[in-house]
Amino acid sequence: MKLFGGSKAWLSTCLVLLVAVIAPVQAVWPAPSNITTGQSTLWIKHGVFVTYNGGIVCWSSLSPAPSCMFSSPSTNKKPMVLQLPWTYGFSPPGPKFSSRDIVTGGVSRAMDAILNKNFVPWKLYARNKVQETEAAYNKPKTYITRLEITQTAKDSDSTWKPVAGEVDESYSLSLDTKGTAKIQAVSAVGVLRALESFTQLFFKHSQGSIYTSVAPVAITDAPTYPHRGILMDVARNWYPIENIFRTLDAMSWNKMNRLHLHVTDSQAWPLEIPSMPELAQNGAYAKGLTYSPSDIRSIQTYAIHRGIEVIVEIDTPGHIGIVAESYPDLITAWGAEPWTTYCAEPPCGQFRLNEPKVDKFLDKLMDDLLPRLASYTAYFHTGGDEVNFQEYLLDPTVGTNDSAVIGPLIQKFTDKNHARVRKAGLIPFVWEEIPASYNVSIGEDVVVQSWLGGTAIQDLTAKGHKVIDSNYNYWYLDCGRGAWLTFENGDAFDGNYPFNDWCGPTKSWGLVYSYDPRANLTEEQAKLVLGGEVAAWSEEIDETNLDNILWPRASAAGEVLWSGRTVDGQNRSQIEAGPRLNEFRERMVARGVRAAPITMVFCTQGMDGSTCELPM
Known part of the structure; x- marks a missing residue:
């Protein structure tokens, strides 16, 4: 057959x-x-x-x-x-x-x-x-x-x-x-x-x-896309290294080949930098909740033995407030209130955009970090998302939220940072806001990671950008778990009831599976879509629930990226895919990954995917 x-x-x-x-x-x-x-x-x-x-x-x-x-x-x-x-x-x-x-x-x-x-x-x-x-x-x-x-x-x-x-x-x-x-x-x-x-x-x-x-x-x-990945946020909640190893194992079973480590953010800096030990000493949640150079090397080596490349991200110039715990004169709006005015989530804090000391800091940081990474990867992710211009009203080196002033400063900042990446022999990644929202010009080598959905992929590829797709409407696996915020009784409670998160509802395996990163693109634009990543932002994820949040929903994206979304121009059916995914989930569980069930046993016994089909 x-x-x-x-x-x-x-x-x-x-x-x-x-x-x-x-x-x-x-x-x-x-x-x-x-x-x-x-x-x-x-x-x-x-x-x-x-x-x-x-x-x-x-x-x-x-x-x-x-x-x-x-x-x-x-x-x-x-x-x-x-x-x-x-x-x-x-x-x-x-x-x-x-x-x-x-x-x-x-x-x-x-x-x-x-x-x-x-x-x-x-x-x-x-x-x-x-x-x-x-x-x-x-x-x-x-x-x-x-x-x-x-x-x-x-x-x-x-x-x-x-x-x-x-x-x-x-x-x-x-x-x-x-x-x-x-x-x-x-x-x-x-x-x-x-x-x-x-x-x-x-x-x-x-x-x-x-x-x-x-x-x-x-x-x-053979795979359809060359980049088939998972974004793992190890800053907002810290993961013991064995959890990263287990995730790499499961990725290899799914024939996924890129682990994107979002390794620092405003909430915590768990990455040890030997020449700047104060960053992790002051920025980690607690002593010992850090990743040493040996840990990072072990993660990269473990990944390569499974056909996976690790791409490390230090997000800049936003999502970097935690640096203020060690270098307060480099950061603006650290802990500014009300935080909703100045950042997407607390604590606020961005690099001062016109401060020469920031250049010296990044020179030292990247000279330490990037050569160590470059032995194991072709890429480094420089971030660039969710820069809040309101913070620059508080920046003594800027003093305005005028995009006409801030835009050229972000251009200068990005150019310098990408020069550091290229000096180490690496290719820069950025989030899509860098070219799409701040009108920053980037090199032809730069890979743009898109998450905002809508026509973003069409718009980026129309401008000739190479793209990785992480559309939050489909591939943000942290969505639909309720708000991680808390609300005081009264207006805040009433106005936010029933406390849903910003990106709900839950992204079911069926929704993940329905997405086609190359939909509605010309043939030339489609060639620029290198692949995609599902994202596991960690506000409500840690080692206790990581497996059942990632798997088998990430498996659904894994098939889209390996096999393609369609057969002979027609979408693969959930009726056919469901029993196969259920079987594969059983294999992951047997191999030590606590993947969540996709349905009750009744629906897939006998491998008949139509047993629980909704009649039309």
């Missing part, structure tokens, strides 16, 4: 047949460009012989990883004993990366997911039918014995810190009925993407063994 290719009528018929005949449907997420499956059962266990470009891959699904012994099942040679160079899950230090290490780590994680972190799919079968319809356990078994991985081109240093579109993430994956699996990819990153699809072919049997019932399998696949 073939999925996700061919005519719309054929695709619809195929999906109906799959739902009716096979339970559960083999449901790869995000949807591959092309996939064909059969109905033969294969089993898998420890000891699969894995090769990479002909050489033995010594993988382990155990933690810590022992030495391993392998002999090819096709020869009578004496087994070869190899010592694994790292324990499972640990990422060797960068910034030099080995394709073989990347692939070996990916194989180990994939086998761990298949063999140790799988699940019995009772939720996917008809009620009480799991034992009746799963693969027959007592019949003779054919086992998968080989996984042959071939990389057709060499990786370069830029593979690990790519400009958008620079790395070929395409792959092919096949599994025959005799027990041989093959992966072919241009890059090690493509191999990682293939391995994640490979993990989704398997389930745990109610008797404990691991099987697939859809052999033979053939997949060819």
